[in-house]
Amino acid sequence: MARIKDVAAHAGVSVATVSRVLNDNPSVTEETRNRVYAAMTALNYRPNAVARSLRTEATRTLGLIIGDILNPFFTELARAVEDEARLAGYTVIIGNADERADEQDHYVRTLLERRVDGLLICPTAEVTSLIEEVARAGRPLVFLDRTLPGIEVPSVRVESAAAIGELIGHLKALGHRRIAFISGPATLSTGRERTEAFRAAMAAHGLAVPPEYLEAGDFREGSGRAGAARLLDLPEPPEVIFTGDNLMTLGALGEIRARGLRIPRDVALASFDDVPWFVHVDPAITAIAQPTAELGRAAVRMILNRVEGRPAESAALPAQLVVRTSCGETPYGGGPAAARGAGAGDPGQGDERSRS
Missing domain, CATH: 3.40.50.2300 (Response regulator)
Structure with missing residues (x-):
């Protein structure tokens, strides 16, 4: 399967230039852009989801970070999130924080690097600087099941x-x-x-x-x-x-x-x-x-409202x-x-x- 560097070699340009073409960067000349597209066609190159997201600013993916995957509550919750997201045309990437703030932050960084469209987090007890930064930046973020003091983001809880x-x-x-x-x-x-x-x-x-x-x-x-x-x-x-x-x-x-x-x-x-x-x-x-299932479904609806620029208000569902x-x-x-x-x-x- 052709890679981006193969396209660059075939077109006689740098990998960075191919990346700029995929990004629709206006600094690339029409002649160079045509050469890159021709090389992509000749090599049957298909940009991966991350590369496509750089142009569309959407990956159709959501990140879900849960507290403990061994807990049946979180297992059912994750299944409901996946099912609801799939109906909306989204894929869910799941991270297990194991109730540790450092593991939670590891998954937050990883998911942001993968350019997920929104994050659903069942937060651990600690308020970390990374979570504060993500919330301040206005990234689509929803807390699920739990909340954190001083962090003003929409949440869905019981x-x-x-x-x-x-x-x-x-x-x-x-x-x-x-x-x-x-x-x-x-x-x-x-x-x-x-x-x-x-x-x-x-x-x-x-x-x-x-x-x-x-x-x-x-x-x-x-x-x-x-x-x-x-x-x-x-x-x-x-x-x-x-x-x-x-x-x-x-x-x-x-x-x-x-x-x-x-x-x-x-x-x-x-x-x-x-x-x-x-x-x-x-x-x-x-x-x-x-x-639990409705909790997961409601969280997906809430994060998609945020992703699509609509208002999202916190909700509490009765046990x-x-x-x-x-x-x-x-x-x-x-x-x-x-x-x-x-x-x-x-x-x-x-x-x-x-x-x-």
Whole structure:
């Protein structure tokens, strides 16, 4: 396949001159331009997407930087972004920041060098100078799922307070009073928002939150397990462990199982962020479901508005409580007392789902 230097040699010009022709640079004479085009035709040379973008100022590509590709939330989010972008005629290039600011900045630089038309970023906790620079420059940029203080760019995120309030009301109605929370990191907007919503909901329902009932996690499995272990070792352990995301739920579940405890008879479990396998756990896990696919689709619509020069306003999509059986519910009604009379594997602890 012919390369740009082959075209330059065939036309008897420099590579820089060929590049100027591809850029429609007015400094190139008509005679030279014709020679370059003739060489391109003779060699069947086709400019790559980056070269074409230098003329059209568009690559029909979007960059997406996610927090952790191993987290099912981000996997589903990326799929939705890809699907929506493809419908609009765009290709998505994905980078996994692994929750590290240096990795995030590496992908930002790489994607800008590839001349993506817009950037969708699930930002890490740190406000880096590069992100500030990109935002100040007015490049098409949208924050997805998370926000950064002091950075004024459009964002699409999930509003979690109402669903968390609904969960706490549901747990109180079942008779639970000692409810602990394993949060995400306070350095992330989602970690702060969920912790604040939990505290507010507990206060609204007249329930105390002892300091030892708040564990700080990092949205990964290991911190969920470690947080659950500390809570279960308390002199008065909680009746319910509420975890701030699906991976920490997995860790907490592992710790509960390792101790031989039964859910919900010995301790109830609830999760922020629903995943498909929660319905296959016995008992099925009560969770707050995020509108992940719509989050991704809305983000693509927002970034395309920016790319095409239209206004783009931030949006918050509501989460929804999905009631299952891990907090003491049974298909036959009754509160924790009824549920605690039946083991996790007993008949009647199936996969019945309801919305509350």
